[in-house]
Amino acid sequence: MSKAFVPTAAKPGVITANDLREGHNVWMCEDGWTADPARATLFEDEAIADLALLKAVGQSNLVVGPYLVEARRGPNGPEPTHFREAFRQRGPSNYFHGIQTVKQAVTQTEASNV
């Protein structure tokens, strides 16, 4: 996979992992870890990303297997560039399970708050 990925301004990246206790996918964000990939911190600098990855590795009480992977800037936050990461962000294609249900719940909550 993309563990050797080096982010630049032209090819930024995000840090992602799995939640230790429950196993779901998480992304490093400003205030820790989030299950919403759109909130992920986008790294454009190798040194800063390396430091963040070291920090993530040090949080093994929270997450499993953190790695840095390419992403691109999207209108609503970072977006995946590879289909594997797209599936990780969406959930399986055969059932409406996984992260897509969380996203729907967030969207519904936001809609009801309008």
Added chain:
Amino acid sequence: MFDVRPVDTDYVRHRAAQFRAQVERRLDGSLTEDEFRPLRLMNGVYLQLHAYMLRIAIPYGTINPDQMRMLAHLAEAHDKGYGHWTTRQNIQFNWPKLVEIPDMLDKLASVGMHAIQTSGNTIRNVTTDAFAGAAADEYLDPRPYAELLRSWSTDHAEFQFLPRKFKIAITGAAKDRALVQAHDIGLRLIQKDGQTGFEVWVGGGLGRTPMLGKVIRDFLPEADLLAYIEAIISTYNLSGRRDNKYKARIKITVHERGLDVFKAEVEEEFANRRRDFHGADREALAIFKDRFAAPAFRNAPTDGYEAERAKNGAFRSWTDTNLHPHKVDGYASVIVTFKTHGETPGDASADQMRLLADLAEQYGHADLRVTHDQNVVLPHVHKSDLPAIYAALQKAGLAVANAGLTSDIIACPGMDYCALATARSIPIAQEIATHFKNNGLEDEIGKLNIRISGCINACGHHHLGHIGILGLDRAGVENYQITLGGDGYDIPAIGERAGAGFPYDQVVPAVDRLLRAYLEVRADASERFIDAYRRLGPAPFKAALYPEPAHA
């Protein structure tokens, strides 16, 4: 040396308690992930693409109604209401939380089940013919031997850290439905000079280097089974490659060293090991033979079955495809396919599991089998009970008459679940099944074996499919190679790659062209796709897959 474990349940409870403590130590920081990973894998716990996955052992695919009901309970209480039958006769749950897995293992232990050695470089679940003890073409029931191997290999101290995982399959029937040639060790029960024994195959396997096994012993007397298997595995344990994960399976050891060299080492080791077996294994085998004694079959008329066949076309169609010949007159084995068109191959809901448990209790001598092609078999059903079973299955959406047909596809979880996958398998299977249902060709095509893997590790056994589909990542895009001519059963063969791969949206059209070409060239409706392929060679099928572009 082999000894019989008197109460397996005590052992699995103990192992579940061990794992609970290991999880607690991981959560409180006493264990790092590097330390914890081998411990969780020893208990069948993987970390997959979206979540943890728990693979539970179903030894040689045999499961009783109470155990099936427990799986249903786990699906509802700890997963998302379903489980997935695997190609090695196990079940996987795709969404358990690590913090709940100790509870799941405790519950499994209460019905004598566990997840031990469903992962790791150990001897994995021993698999066999799903119709064992029932098939009309069976010489001898392989399950007592499978149980002997299971009991001996569970927690076998010498074989907990093999160079790589190790898979054993055994069959006792004329037709090999256990794929013995595709296993690290394959065993065929045979008889020679009035004596029962085994033809022993070694070095088969699929994955990135697919190979069919070779016969290492033409005849191994029954009494020497464990000593000889132990000799093979201990020889491999020492000479198997540990420097390269991709060359660590026994098939590479046998291939690189040569069968003769490997066999000589095994035979020498066998002579030594044999002295350590003093009869406990044979005593255990006698116990297991009693345990697997045939149920009390009944002698009853089958008039009702015949009458229902005559008046109900759908029932007749289902009995034409989804029954397997039984050794006892008036009986049949029922194949319940988990391949409803458009559904995920091998997924069973909790309600469906409970229904199977009820049907097995009411009509099937409380016996159920999970098959390697991701279906479930009721091995012993009197034909007079088939109309009632069919009606019950129909209500649950499980009476699809497609066993052995185009939509009875074997598919690994692929990139919808698996962390190793390079492309998706499940939606390809769903779309193929739906396509050939909608165009009405499935019945006309007849017997066909399509198998799909989402990476070269080949959990979907694509090499053995008449049509094999392998999903790959080509420059960041899903791409699918098609192999032709594979066979796991009649004339075992590794499929040949047909040519360049297809993008995701071109797979179904390619398979459509392939099967329409088959319908054009087959001798008659009784000639299966694989038979036509063998008769004609790949040319007409490749031409269909890769048509010449039209020139202006």
